[in-house]
Amino acid sequence: xxxxxxxxxxxxxxxxxxxxxxxxxxxxxxxxxxxxxxxxxxxxxxxxxxxxxxxxxxxxxxxxxxxxxxxxxxxxxxxxxxxxxxxxxxxxxxxxxxxxxxxxxxxxxxxxx
Amino acid sequence: xxxxxxxxxxxxxxxxxxxxxxxxxxxxxxxxxxxxxxxxxxxxxxxxxxxxxxxxxxxxxxxxxxxxxxxxxxxxxxxxxxxxxxxxxxxxxxxxxxxxxxxxxxxxxxxxx
Numbered sequence: 340x341x342x343x344x345x346x347x348x349x350x351x352x353x354x355x356x357x358x359x360x361x362x363x364x365x366x367x368x369x370x371x372x373x374x375x376x377x378x379x380x381x382x383x384x385x386x387x388x389x390x391x392x393x394x395x396x397x398x399x400x401x402x403x404x405x406x407x408x409x410x411x412x413x414x415x416x417x418x419x420x421x422x423x424x425x426x427x428x429x430x431x432x433x434x435x436x437x438x439x440x441x442x443x444x445x446x447x448x449x450x451x452x
Numbered sequence: 453x454x455x456x457x458x459x460x461x462x463x464x465x466x467x468x469x470x471x472x473x474x475x476x477x478x479x480x481x482x483x484x485x486x487x488x489x490x491x492x493x494x495x496x497x498x499x500x501x502x503x504x505x506x507x508x509x510x511x512x513x514x515x516x517x518x519x520x521x522x523x524x525x526x527x528x529x530x531x532x533x534x535x536x537x538x539x540x541x542x543x544x545x546x547x548x549x550x551x552x553x554x555x556x557x558x559x560x561x562x563x564x565x
Contacts, residue, residue, distance in 0.1 A: 372552060380490075380540050382555040395552050429495065438503070439484045439546020439553045443496040 342366050343444040345430050351450045352420060359416045360447045362430030370394075370436050371413035373405060376427040376446070388413050389436055420451045454479040454547045458556035465533055466564050473528040473559050475543030483545050485526040486553070487517055490540040499541075502526065513537070538563045 343364045352358055364371060372395075373385040386405040387395035393405070402418040417424060430444040459474035477483060487499040500511025507519040517528045526543060543556040 380558045380560070382496075382542065382558070384552045384554070387552050431496075433553075436552070437546075439486065439544070440498065440501060441496075441553055442498075445495045 343430055343432055343442050345428075345444040345447050347447060348445060349448050349450075351452065353452055354420055354422060356420050357416070357418045358420060358449070359414055360428055360430075360449070361412070361414045362444055363412050364430075364432040364442070365411065366432055366434075366442060368432040368434050368442070369410060370433045371407065371410070372431040372433070372441065373413065373415050374429040374431060374443075375399075376429060378426070382429070386413075386415075387436070394436065417449075420449075422451050425449055425451045454483070454545050454554045456543050456545050456554055456556035458541075458543050458559050460559050461557065462560045462562070464562045464564065467535055468532050471528070471530040471533045471537075471561070473541055473543075473561070475526045475528065475556060476524050477526065477543075477545040478524065479545060479547050481547055483547050485517075485519060486544040486546070487511065487515070487526075487528050488542045488544060488555075490542065490558075492539065496542065499528070533561075533563050535563045535565050537561060 345362045370389045372387045388407045391407045404416045407413045427446045427448045429446045431441040455478045457476045485502040488496040489499045490496045502509045502519045510516045541559045
């Protein structure tokens with residue numbers, strides 16, 4: 340039983356396309372996140388939602404739009420994909436915003452050609 | 453804002469050698485501290501965490517870390533490494549509230565058999 344699951348695991352697409360990555364957690368956590376891991380393995384937070392409400396929105400292009408239909412799901416939609424968007428995107432969840440202990444999904448490797 | 457600095461980007465050791473990975477953080481208040489590990493091609497997993505109490509914390513797979521408040525450090529140690537410890541290691545800090553978890557740039561550890 341995967342606690343935090345993301346789909347798809349791999350995504351190869353052309354520049355200019357629009358794509359989505361889905362994330363679901365079955366841990367009953369209140370907070371979910373999207374992190375981007377670049378080719379140098381550097382992890383940077385992109386968004387955080389607590390009970391379906393956006394609480395962190397780091398400096399990312401507005402081509403990236405998160406959507407949280409309920410507190411168990413946090414999807415990431417990316418418009419007009421660019422070469423620099425190629426990365427591994429990790430979804431994560433935590434019990435709340437205070438402890439900081441995150442549970443990660445297996446990642447979605449996005450390659451933009 | 454909080455920040456995390458990991459001293460070594462690449463470390464190469466032989467099996468049975470002792471390991472210490474440095475981590476320093478910058479934050480003005482109380483923090484929760486973490487070490488995560490990412491095995492090749494996998495997602496991040498929690499190795500250990502410090503919230504309060506005994507500054508020497510033990511994690512999985514024989515790892516431990518010591519929180520030294522005066523030095524703003526949370527170094528990771530293991531007395532005798534194994535080939536299977538080859539992975540990327542991330543130190544992270546959570547200051548609570550809406551800041552989420554801030555990661556260091558990671559240390560790529562290679563254990564040679």
